[in-house]
Amino acid sequence: MSVEALTYLFVGLSFALYIGIAIWSKAGSTGEFYVAGGGVHPIANGMATAADWMSAASFISMAGIIAFMGYDGAVYLMGWTGGYVLLALLLAPYLRKFGEFTVPDFIGARYYSNAARVVAVLCLIVVSFTYVAGQMRGVGIVFSHFLNVPIVWGVVIGMAVVFFYAVLGGMKGITYTQVVQYCVLIFAYLTPAIFISLMMTGMPIPQLGFGAELADGSGLRALEKLDRTLVELGFTAYTSGNKAKIDVFAITLALMIGTAGLPHVIVRFFTVPKVSDARRSAGYALLCIALLYTTAPAVGAFARLNFIDTVHGVPYAETADWFKRWESIGLVGWLDKNGDGTIQYAPGPAFQGAPAFTGELGEQDQKQLTNAPTETANEVYVDRDIMVLANPEIAALPGWVIALVAAGGLAAALSTAAGLLLVISASVSHDLIKKTLARGISDRQELRAARLAAAAAILVAGYLGINPPAFVAQVVAFAFGLAAASLFPAILLGVFSMRTTKEGAIAGMLAGLAFTFLYIAWFKFVAPEQNHAAHWWFGISPEGIGAVGALLNFAIAILVSRFTAGVPERVQELVAAIRVPAGVQRPQGH
Amino acid sequence: MQDKHRAYWRANLRLMGVLLALWFLVSFGFGILLVEPLNQVPFFGFKLGFWWAQQGSIYVFIVLIFVYAAAMRHIDRKHGVDDERDGGKGEPPCEPLRKNSK
Incomplete structure (x- = not known):
């Protein structure tokens, strides 16, 4: 069978599987649509979170970026994994105990204000749409690379599949497809990596292979040879970086905080039955993610x-x-x-x-x-x-491995897109419609609104994927920077401080959002010619400024809270209640 | 907050502080601030600072989360607030998984 036929076969089989799962797990209530009824096993949720989190960028681009950045690539490796420690210790268990459906739900209740809820919805929509445009584009690119389908048709096919299982199955459908998508993508990532590591060093474990002695008879270890070759060619050594230390520090921190503040990741921890499950589940999620994230630097070094x-x-x-x-x-x-x-x-x-x-x-x-x-x-x-895309060819691997990489890339892009679309639709139907605009609607009406919102979000995402804004590559910095500077501090203070008032939280979120937005917009769009270290504040690049935005948010929220009227008694009781795991409730449709 | 909850919360914060200090040490400490001196040390074919930045810190992150989850289960039980209980407010404990709950 030709490589193309094999690719059609693998992609077709995986799509059929996703759709089958959607039919099997059709959501019957809002509780099932938003948080899968809160009955997902922590290990299944860990795998689903990993697929939700690892996007087309992680699967296709990250190893290549590390290959050309060398040591500096560590900002992505540490930044996109270290955030899970913050999530597991500081956010996930408390949000699970809170037990509603969305992140704006928590902000609205804790800050006893619909204004705060709407600000959170705004942050969430900006962050999620920025992110989803890239995913749909990724689907289109994989189709055009491997199957010679025009990008437009690739995006349309991707939209149709996501439409089916996200609109029908909601969070329940998405969760179980994501579990399968994780298996597909991790198998597709590890197989070529193991082959290449074996070929280059005789060591089957890539994580050890890129420190092992090369099989080319040079007697050098892989990283040693890479350092030497690059220095001979006039580059910086692979194991030392080009970025300033303060910038590496700020980018890593911004990505960590941003990861912990991404709504589509946070909401996954609303789906497990208990508080202790939320903690454990974050560990399984990181374990699943680390399997790819510790392999990527090896793939990057070998590929270079x-x-x-x-x-x-x-x-x-x-x-x-x-x-x-x-x-x-x-x-x-x-x-x-x-x-x-x-x-x-x-x-x-x-x-x-x-x-x-x-x-x-x-x-x-x-x-x-x-x-x-x-x-x-x-x-x-x-x-x-x-x-990553050419790796199997470079290593002369059989055709089925190439077909597998195509299916894996699609799994990564689709799983993330579906997760993002769900949080967008939930924030519209639940937070904007049910809790703000049309309070009286029934569960069935809300469910219909959620499906409609998901369908609309898919159309917008597909449009953005087909006609990407010129700056699509630039906007990743936006998603993480804005999540770090807006949502994370508000949630953290909501749990750990009884004194933060609604005025403080709203002022903090808006200040963090505005500062980060303007800083990135200035250097990326308004004055791109100034985008180098000499003009940056404190030597921090737009990619890392979310860390400063988050500090600003904290400072303003705490300051404003000192001068505004105290937090109502019932909200203090709510905070006290979410701090203890006992008495957790399963989310129900209402 | 009730007194038993206050003691519980203090225990939680203490554990969290220790684990976050380790989180900071392996990533921002070993992987970024101290990377040059550590790179002088060879470690299974890697320079040690580079290894912490691209491998080691991630392994430690996983361990930190599982340690937190396990230690908190213990602390939850010790203070009588674990999620098998009803929190003293009369809510029913966690219900079993129900299909198509309305």
């Missing part, structure tokens, strides 16, 4: 080594097939600046922008480019995403 070996100093005519294949879809480009017919790889961009081909072939049959060359000695353009 392989890449340099395959391209640098190699005559174009003798390069590997994968190089030419990925060149043909514009993810790799070569500009023979010195006219020697051999590829040179060096620091800096090879030319301006992404490859724009003339459609003609050069002397070596390479695709000719119209891009203006730069001053650097580098002749190679490479899109970082190919480090």
